[in-house]
Amino acid sequence: MNRPPKILTFLSILSSILFLLALGLVLFFTPLEAKMNYVQKVFYFHLSSAWVGMLGFICAAISGIAYLVSQDMKWDIIEVASVEISLVFFLNAIVSGSIWAKPSWGTWWTWDPRLTTAAILEMIYVAYILLRQGIDDPERRARFSAVYTLVGGLSVPVTFLSIRLWQSIHPAIIVTQGTEGGSSFGMTPAMLFTMIFSILTFTFIFVTLLWHRIRIGHLAVLVAELRNQENEEMQS
């Protein structure tokens, strides 16, 4: 548990380079959108943050299932790592969306189905982190968390599909025949390339951060075990 594996170091450097490249593409490569001007450029990292947020919540639900099946604590470590990172990215998606909304819709926030379900999703997982702190027994905590992420994971498709299920003013990026309401903007090939590049970059960043966070989780378990051992030796 000393130095990070070489592949993790490589991933960390690669993620940083990709992030700078994505930022460069957004600022200097993508054309300006006719109505929204520069504000539209917030969309690239907003969408990528939301994607990574949802990806992590799904990873947490899968880890929850894996824990319930195997009772292996490593899945609990992966689960909490996924939730924590996703919370950060999803917060970014909500805040950047709000910043985009102010000049576009004339308000920072509106109780639109997409915004409301996204806020609920974020709060569900904030509650997850808070509730975990209240359970001392590691196995009970892991069991509770696994069930919680499974149930909480149901809100991910609800948030994603909210603009299709209800009338929404939120722009639809993936436009299908069934998409009701909302609006979308015509993407040029450069815009589409930058969007895909940003999504891939954020996925790399997610994997890198997840790996680092899992290492911290393992170290925390080791410290807790050694502390118990130390206490036992002190008593005897």
Added chain:
Amino acid sequence: MIPYDISIRYMVAGYAVIILVLITYVLSLLSRWMVLKRNLRSIKDGIVRARS
């Protein structure tokens, strides 16, 4: 159409928030790692002291 200067201001704000939040999270990971490593070292020293 959103005026040029206003749209630039909001774009900068959006990216500043995203980058700052990510940097803060990375720093929090780094500080947690360092604190845990320090705790590990002090616990190991304590166990060695208790045994000797």
